[in-house]
Amino acid sequence: MMTTSPEPQVRFVSVFAAGPQGGNPAPIVVDGAGMSDAEMQQVARAYGHESGFVLPSPPGSDCDFEFRFWVPNHEMSMCGHATVGATWLLQRLGRLQRDRIAILTKSGRVHARIGQSDEQDISVEVSQPTGIVEPLPDTPRSVDDILDVLGIGSDCLAPFPIQNARTSRIKTLIPLKSVSILDGLKPDFSRMERLCNRIDSTGLYPYAVSDRNDQIIDARQFPSASGYPEDAATGIAASALSFGLLANRMVDASERQITIRQGRAMNRPSAIKVRFSFNDGDLNGCWLGGAVQPTECEKIAS
Template sequence: MPQRHTVELVSVFATGPGGGNPAPIVVDAAGMSDAQMQEVARHYGHESGFVFPAPPGSECDFEFRFWVPNHEMSMCGHATVGAVWLLHQSGRLQRDRLTIQTLSGQVGIRITGHTAEGAAVEISQPVGRIEPLEEAQLSRDEILDVLGLNGAQLAPLPIQNACTSRVKTLIPLASTTDLDALQPRFEKIEALCERIGSTGLYPYATFDAGRQIFDARQFPRASGYPEDAATGIAASALSFGLLANGMVEASARTITIRQGRAMKRPSQISIRFSLDHGRPDGCWLGGPVRFEAHGGAPS
């Protein structure tokens, strides 16, 4: 008989009832085909994570793969956090420092403590690359059109492409009210993102500058759903954009990215820069995880 692969549904980065980004995870995916993994993502309609044995000679602890309904992804922050949390819950981790192989490269993992709901997990991201958009005025006008904004609703900061694992377009808004009220023209997002070399639009606004708290929303290029409740990879990219714009400290102090409120899935991602002689050389991202549903779904 074909092997059954159990899917566990967790909610990652939740900060209130009904919050967080759902992540279907298979912690023992050995033997699953690409078609089977994509079917899990299509069944649930969310980014899904799959845990495999480490490739021979990789010196990693596991290999993770990620799928959305439309295609495979090179890296997914919240699914990585959720998968490590599940591995810890099931007693499959022998230590609190790990290395995971992904299509995006190797990712460091650390268990920083424990909460009432399980391990506190942080994952590494490399130092961010920040670039201005080509044809800046044309791109700005097109972004305003797609998001239904006028120029006065932008903060006096540049629109930037930022990347730690995948390129996100950072769009600074003047207020969290404008952010919450966005009603994008979703049918135009994929073509816009293709033209500006991005995998998603990430508008953001300052909530509390002194406490380094920012609100954001993520509209992916072509994942098979219109909006993400919490996006760790985009949040890590945003942290380096904020650093480049002088909005956060070059320190290990926590940066908080809040997301999902407009979807009624309140979420919160914590980012901390890793430092080399006082200069950020990457970051750690993490947040709470909890079960949404146990076992089931297609294999």
């Protein structure tokens, strides 16, 4: 007689929320040991969101946990908001024995640090390595194609270069003159995946400076092939953007907080907080964090 695997217990959090209904929803399975790739992908497909799965760390990895991440169409090497959300859940469930943990992901080891003043007030920051910022391949043609897909002209660009940047996955940073131009974007999503593949990117990340003195930036994320057209909050993209801003001398090389606001166009206001990290005065990466709150999530597929 055949037996079927028990249905995984899926918990839901909203990460980087900056108001009611804000943040990026994340289905999380904190007991993912034994789940197959197909079962993990089915969770992401059922709920239509980036999903995180917590597994025991492999022997010899010198990590506390292994995290895996799926979107409806494929597995991802790293997902910032799902990492923050899963770590927050582990702390809330009493699964963590210390305030710093090491996590194995397909993009490498990341670290998380946890603060807690009471049962509800849990803060999580996740590490990312030093960002790499590069020119676009085939720049003149690529810029024209990006503007065409976004439905804007070159007069909408701020006087900074369009660049590819990454801490884990490559995002294409597109500087715009104003937040109103950013909010008004209506991309041609039917051409997004082909464009991103050609420029070696996993998504377009247009942005506009809202308050340079306070280091507040507004952005939108259009992923290349995740199974949905726009993302409410993207920690990996925000980390990459922070290093792009630094390369263009738009933010300080310090531990001052950079706030990247996202999701407003989706009515899911979000705020991702990034701070550069240093070792003996040398820049060695960044920490990303933000608010996490329990939420509900309805299935969109059986």
